[in-house]
Amino acid sequence: TNTQGTSESAITLTSTAGGVDINAAAGKDVDISGGQILLTSAHDTASSIYLRANAGTSETIKVHADQGTSESSIQLLSDAGGVDIDAAAAKDVNIAGGQVALVSKDDASSAISLLTNVGTSETIAIENKQGQAANSIKIDSSDGGITLNASQAARGKIVMNTPSVEVTSSAASSPIVNITNTNANENPGELRFNKDSASGGDNDVMGLISFYGTDDDDNTHERLAYIDAIITDSAHGSEASSLRFFVAENDAT
Numbered sequence: 001t002n003t004q005g006t007s008e009s010a011i012t013l014t015s016t017a018g019g020v021d022i023n024a025a026a027g028k029d030v031d032i033s034g035g036q037i038l039l040t041s042a043h044d045t046a047s048s049i050y051l052r053a054n055a056g057t058s059e060t061i062k063v064h065a066d067q068g069t070s071e072s073s074i075q076l077l078s079d080a081g082g083v084d085i086d087a088a089a090a091k092d093v094n095i096a097g098g099q100v101a102l103v104s105k106d107d108a109s110s111a112i113s114l115l116t117n118v119g120t121s122e123t124i125a126i127e128n129k130q131g132q133a134a135n136s137i138k139i140d141s142s143d144g145g146i147t148l149n150a151s152q153a154a155r156g157k158i159v160m161n162t163p164s165v166e167v168t169s170s171a172a173s174s175p176i177v178n179i180t181n182t183n184a185n186e187n188p189g190e191l192r193f194n195k196d197s198a199s200g201g202d203n204d205v206m207g208l209i210s211f212y213g214t215d216d217d218d219n220t221h222e223r224l225a226y227i228d229a230i231i232t233d234s235a236h237g238s239e240a241s242s243l244r245f246f247v248a249e250n251d252a253t
Contacts, residue, residue, distance in 0.1 A: 026055070089118075193229070204231045206241065222252040 041048035053059040104111035150156040169175040181189040193207025211225040233240040
């Protein structure tokens, strides 16, 4: 006990050639408290500072800031190297907070990479359970493009289950939708309308392409032309159809 010393080294434990061992009974604490706790290694080696629990399956390690309110009240910082967070294969890495911001400082390809590479049952899920805005999930590229690639021949498919898909642009002669097939054979790409009814019948419309425009008073957009394909005979073995073209002649009719 030092009751009057005021320097940072008022009590010093020094071992010039050996180590310092602090050891308490298994059910007792080692309590270190002070204005600041500085733990610094002087050894240039792997695991130069090592915090470990190895007593049983109920053990935990906890780093807790009770009252700090800054964005960095708990900070993991590596000035020259990386930071590795690793959990057992069947356990989660849980990151929760008011906002979760993942920002890269490297001007490189795959600056942020979200990857699974363990087995054929793995999936990646991005889900917004309660957001109701039109952009409740937003993928935005301010200066480049966006590529969606599902190229596996047997299973490659991009599925969108939504009542509508909207492609907009304010640029002249845009947007353009391209369907490109680079195969050397005679088979083309395809834009397919699939009327998947359990009870197909005569006059079922299989697909519709509509053309909307507005008048010179900028009123609500109206359908001014359309093309549809209709089943004219739904009998098995006699299936027949028609392709119809419609244009407005007066007052959008």
